[in-house]
Amino acid sequence: MMNWEKLLNDSRLGGRAPKAERGRSPYNSDHDKIIFSGAFRRLARKTQVHPLATNDHIHNRLTHSLEVACVGRSLGILAGLKLEEEGVLPAGIRATDIGDIVQSTCLAHDIGNPPFGHTGEEAIKSWFSSKGSEFLRNMSPQEKNDLCYFEGNAQGLRVLTSVENHINEGGMRLTYATLASFIKYPWTSLPAQEGKRPKSDKYGVFTSELKIFDEIANEVGLISREGDDWYCRHPLVHLMESADDFCYGILDLEDGLEMGILSWEEMYEILRPVIPEESVNELEKDMARLSFGRKTPLLRGKVIGRYVEAASDAFIRHQEQYLAGDPTSLIELCEEPVKDSILKAKGIAKSKIFNHPRKIELEVGSYNVISTLLSVMCESAFEWVNTPKNMSFRSKRVIDLIGASTFDPKIKNGDAALSKDYLALRRVVDFISGMTDNYATFLAKQFNGMGM
CATH class of the missing domain: 1.10.3550.10 (eoxyguanosinetriphosphate triphosphohydrolase domain-like)
Incomplete structure (x- = not known):
């Protein structure tokens, strides 16, 4: 079993002690380093779904990452509060620290994409x-x-640990907790391509970062899997991944609506089941007075709120599994209306928007x-x-x-x-x-x- 005290290690890559700063935790510092990096800034002109979009309302990698970070922060804090209520957070760690870690990983989750x-x-x-x-x-x-x-997730780890700031000397020098929570696919490329890992088309570590990867995994106590250079996920990876899925689920639909690829009715049909029945009538009355452009933010706020609540509940219910290294996606463990809406949104995005x-x-x-x-x-x-x-x-x-x-x-x-x-x-x-x-x-x- 992994334990939260080690998982939330606030020392920095290379065994550097965390800075004692008034008003800013080491995890806040991670967030700031990512935000102020050149690699993050360049996401403003990188494709999210639609290359070189001329419509300013269409998402790029930067706006997507910022939105995922907002959702991730809320999800992390809510999960942190529930962990706090159960008395499992280490001394000196607050719910907001969990939110800061997840927010930082969400900001960086696409930083390696070409x-x-x-x-x-x-x-x-x-x-x-x-x-x-x-x-x-x-x-x-x-x-x-x-x-x-080539894999953008592995490139992301390289950007954070080798390419930005201190080139070839620790990169951004983030905390071990944030770096471990960033690695969605904690294995290398060759075993994945040979079908020896959970996903054959995904991996998170290049050969050039193997020593760094082992250092991170050992410092936070990730469980080593059978096979070379393979560890279980850090539990907070599941929160970051869910925040990304939530935003993909809704915001790809919004882009499709903005570009005239989807109709309002198609979008609403997918997202409506997420809203509790007792709230639907009031929501529809409010939306009836609004244009399509103003309906969307109202619906989005309600849906994301339900997603965050459902995911935090599922995370707490299954935290023992995650501490034991269970790889099950958090979306799979959410209540059916939430899970179904995300899967349907991804399906229509692939069939209509991506083509x-x-x-x-x-x-x-x-x-x-x-x-x-x-x-x-x-x-x-x-x-x-x-x-x-x-x-x-x-x-x-x-x-x-x-x-x-x-x-x-x-x-x-x-x-x-x-x-x-x-x-x-x-x-x-x-x-x-x-x-x-x-x-x-x-x-x-x-x-x-x-x-x-």
Whole structure:
């Protein structure tokens, strides 16, 4: 069994003691570090569902992350209050601390996603599995797999622990509790692809962050699973994941309504069962006086309130299971109306919203953008590592653009554990996955000689 005292470890990555700050807990500090990071700010120009949307009301990664963080904070505090009532929180830990941790993980949950959303992930995978395979020939199977099956969740852990702020020296240096609560899929890529993990298409840790992963898991006391580099989830991951699902469930529908893909009636039919029967008549009277644009926020507030209450209840009912490492999704444990509405919302999003023609057009184009960037930058990084004295002028300029000082020093110093090619291409992928949709498109045009 895991225990809350260790799970809520407020020491920072690298064994650094938490700062004693008046008016700000270590978990508050995590929240602030994420909010003020460049990686978080760039989410404003990254695809949530609809690439390069011209309608300002459509969600991007930043607005989505902020909304998920609001829901996560409420869910975390409510669950914390119930844990407090049961007397299981360690001395000095308050319900608001649980809220701060969950809020921080919600803010960061998409921070590793590349431009163009999940299509960007697929484009990176596709390039390394085809055109880019020549750069992988000297790598280990695990290293190759990390690139051929690029995963935004694993990139997110890399951003938090290696890429932002203190580059290659702890990243943002967040608390162990927040970092552990961020890792949705606590295993590596190769066993997942071989079908040896709960999900074959998801993982949360690149080979480059294995030592960091083990440090985090040991410091918070995650239960080690059978198999290398595999642990159970931190219980608070389930709260973060639920907050994300709640927002997906409602806000994808709102975007569909805004774009004319869904009707109000379709949206209301999915969400109405969540509202208690005794409240429906009053809600419908209030909405009858409002335009469609003003009905939506009223309905959203009622539905999210029900979602949060249901999830916090389910979390408390099953906390012993989660402390024992049970991987069951919290949504699956919620009352039926809540669970059904989220599943139906996801279903209609996949069938209607995700297949909007303009979305498909832009996604197809994004493959060419990602391919151009990877082709130019990987070739340059490969030269920089393997033939530094014979580098082309173009490759030198590309390395100047990325920043030679941002590459892992192990490339030049030597590290038997990881290949130099892997570490160099890992940095290229950092650079590209950190781009906004707009900058990636602009830079690909520049590389092709078609820019302004």
